Amino acid sequence: MLRYALQRISGVIPTLFVIITASFFVIRLAPGGPFDEEQTLPPEIKANLEAAYGLDQPLLVQYGRYMRGLLAGDFGPSFKFKDFSVTELIAQGLPISLTIGLAAVFVAVLIGVPLGALAALRRNSASDYGIMGFAVLGIALPSFVIGPLFALIFGLYLGVLPVAGYETGQPKYLILPVVTLALPVIAYIARLTRGSLLEVLRSNFVRTARAKGLSPLRVLFRHALRPALLPVVSYLGPATAFVVTGSLVIESVFGLPGTGRYLVQGAINRDYTLVMGMIVVYGAITLLSNLIADLLYGWLDPRVRYD
Amino acid sequence: MTSAATSAPAGPTVPAGQIIERGLWSDAWRRLLRNRASMVALVWIVLVALLAVAGPNFSPHPFDELDWDHMGVPPQMEAAHWLGTDRLGRDLFVRTLYGVRISLQIGLLATLVSLLIGVAWGATAGYVGGRIDNWMMRFVDVLYALPYIFIVIILSTLFERGNIFVLFFAIGAVGWLTMARIVRGQALSLKRREFIEAAIASGVSTPAILVRHIVPNLIGPVIIYVTLTIPQMILFESFLSFLGLGVQEPLASLGSLINEGAQEMESAVWMLLVPATFLVTLLMSFNFLGDGLRDALDPRDA
Numbered sequence: 131m132l133r134y135a136l137q138r139i140s141g142v143i144p145t146l147f148v149i150i151t152a153s154f155f156v157i158r159l160a161p162g163g164p165f166d167e168e169q170t171l172p173p174e175i176k177a178n179l180e181a182a183y184g185l186d187q188p189l190l191v192q193y194g195r196y197m198r199g200l201l202a203g204d205f206g207p208s209f210k211f212k213d214f215s216v217t218e219l220i221a222q223g224l225p226i227s228l229t230i231g232l233a234a235v236f237v238a239v240l241i242g243v244p245l246g247a248l249a250a251l252r253r254n255s256a257s258d259y260g261i262m263g264f265a266v267l268g269i270a271l272p273s274f275v276i277g278p279l280f281a282l283i284f285g286l287y288l289g290v291l292p293v294a295g296y297e298t299g300q301p302k303y304l305i306l307p308v309v310t311l312a313l314p315v316i317a318y319i320a321r322l323t324r325g326s327l328l329e330v331l332r333s334n335f336v337r338t339a340r341a342k343g344l345s346p347l348r349v350l351f352r353h354a355l356r357p358a359l360l361p362v363v364s365y366l367g368p369a370t371a372f373v374v375t376g377s378l379v380i381e382s383v384f385g386l387p388g389t390g391r392y393l394v395q396g397a398i399n400r401d402y403t404l405v406m407g408m409i410v411v412y413g414a415i416t417l418l419s420n421l422i423a424d425l426l427y428g429w430l431d432p433r434v435r436y437d
Numbered sequence: 438m439t440s441a442a443t444s445a446p447a448g449p450t451v452p453a454g455q456i457i458e459r460g461l462w463s464d465a466w467r468r469l470l471r472n473r474a475s476m477v478a479l480v481w482i483v484l485v486a487l488l489a490v491a492g493p494n495f496s497p498h499p500f501d502e503l504d505w506d507h508m509g510v511p512p513q514m515e516a517a518h519w520l521g522t523d524r525l526g527r528d529l530f531v532r533t534l535y536g537v538r539i540s541l542q543i544g545l546l547a548t549l550v551s552l553l554i555g556v557a558w559g560a561t562a563g564y565v566g567g568r569i570d571n572w573m574m575r576f577v578d579v580l581y582a583l584p585y586i587f588i589v590i591i592l593s594t595l596f597e598r599g600n601i602f603v604l605f606f607a608i609g610a611v612g613w614l615t616m617a618r619i620v621r622g623q624a625l626s627l628k629r630r631e632f633i634e635a636a637i638a639s640g641v642s643t644p645a646i647l648v649r650h651i652v653p654n655l656i657g658p659v660i661i662y663v664t665l666t667i668p669q670m671i672l673f674e675s676f677l678s679f680l681g682l683g684v685q686e687p688l689a690s691l692g693s694l695i696n697e698g699a700q701e702m703e704s705a706v707w708m709l710l711v712p713a714t715f716l717v718t719l720l721m722s723f724n725f726l727g728d729g730l731r732d733a734l735d736p737r738d739a
Contacts, residue, residue: 159595
């Protein structure tokens with residue numbers, strides 16, 4: 131187990147390296163630069179600007195410099211948010227993005243698993259159909275549709291929650307974003323749980339447990355639930371990635387000062403360092419969550435062998 | 438799911454040859470016809486597609502016309518703004534249908550690209566196997582590690598904004614990953630079958646086996662996945678347009694219309710509801726159709 135863990139952990143670093151390198155060069159291939167859109171600068175000033183940021187150097191030199199900076203935790207200066215380094219921008223926004231992301235995953239597991247279990251235990255009942263109908267909706271509805279609709283219903287018509295914006299220490303601003311972000315994940319987890327629990331409930335050891343005279347609840351909690359949750363655990367990695375990318379939209383819908391908008395703005399403004407910084411951070415988060423999900427899976431499932 | 442497989446009648450669960458293959462397809466078609474949700478979905482998709490093609494011709498308003506007398510009006514009959522107008526007086530009926538056109542075109546185009554690459558890549562990796570398989574799939578794994586939308590956003594910086602077809606060619610070119618995995622898995626299991634052995638024994642070359650024997654036998658799972666890829670691609674286009682990275686003004690896509698609608702929803706709800714309804718019903722229809730096809734083509738899981 132330990133060896134497997136170390137092996138997996140050391141596998142993350144080359145992957146991250148490949149991602150960073152590939153995106154660095156692909157982004158630089160793009161026509162246009164960060165100083166194009168400001169009302170046609172005189173060529174000398176533009177040249178000076180580019181020299182100041184090192185953009186006049188050969189690409190490989192820039193790459194070497196960028197990688198050295200990264201190792202020291204320096205993401206470089208932002209081209210568009212003058213006076214800010216990318217590190218500062220990310221440090222400002224990331225806590226909010228991480229909070230809503232983690233809260234969404236947490237909420238999704240907390241609601242999705244019981245819903246799925248209920249649907250499996252009451253198979254073909256009204257509650258089963260209700261829950262699965264909700265799951266289809268939750269998966270098919272994009273968050274940029276649900277978000278505005280929620281804001282419309284709960285913010286404008288009912289007036290119980292703020293429509294958009296953020297104030298530190300005021301969790302009510304985060305409720306709608308978290309729910310919107312969690313909804314598709316709840317739906318997916320409910321579907322996964324239902325499917326795998328149905329299969330587990332048909333297996334021999336569950337029949338044995340029932341034959342021994344254990345109460346249905348005891349059978350569920352002591353025997354059936356643990357193996358049935360394995361697919362959910364392995365889904366947690368992709369779910370985190372999903373939630374992280376979902377935050378791009380959610381933050382723009384609800385006007386949250388997170389990091390999601392930087393990726394989009396950076397891409398529009400050709401703010402190379404900002405886009406790169408976002409890719410490094412979000413790529414690392416994605417890889418890390420996949421890693422944790424895999425390790426958790428190995429720890430929970432005694433059938434997994436590492437040779 | 439396993440017990441269902443054993444209790445299924447001994448029918449054409451796996452196509453063993455040419456003769457049974459026809460039976461499989463007509464069987465599948467009959468099963469699909471009986472699936473009410475899928476048929477409703479199919480009818481809706483066809484209707485919306487027809488409406489998108491022909492609908493704008495019935496309206497007196499071009500998609501970029503500014504109607505100064507009817508700015509931000511709700512749906513009404515008098516000025517033929519059947520679904521209302523936006524803040525600039527542009528007709529929402531026509532604009533939404535233009536958005537549907539773009540969504541459908543892009544969904545199909547990107548899916549086609551990802552289909553071609555995915556099948557070629559997956560079939561080759563699965564059938565050839567060994568070190569080539571290892572490297573090909575490792576490459577897929579690395580791309581998988583990045584959220585798809587990141588790749589799309591990086592790619593969107595590569596092209597002139599507004600040149601959406603080039604962009605979606607590129608998206609389709611990255612969207613083949615899951616397809617490649619599915620196809621590879623199928624190819625791996627096909628490889629061990631007798632008819633492939635027979636082909637090898639009679640001296641057929643590897644490319645010919647791939648094209649003539651492996652790929653035709655992949656069609657079932659591929660069709661299922663294609664119907665599920667189309668809504669995904671439509672969703673990506675709307676997502677990008679919603680963020681302002683996709684279709685540019687004055688052209689509209691469902692995503693950009695929803696974005697405008699979300700900004701105006703306090704005073705003009707229809708601007709949000711009209712494009713959102715079209716997008717959501719289209720996405721759900723494709724999903725239902727895909728589910729129905731899965732049940733029809735792969736009765737083991739039903």
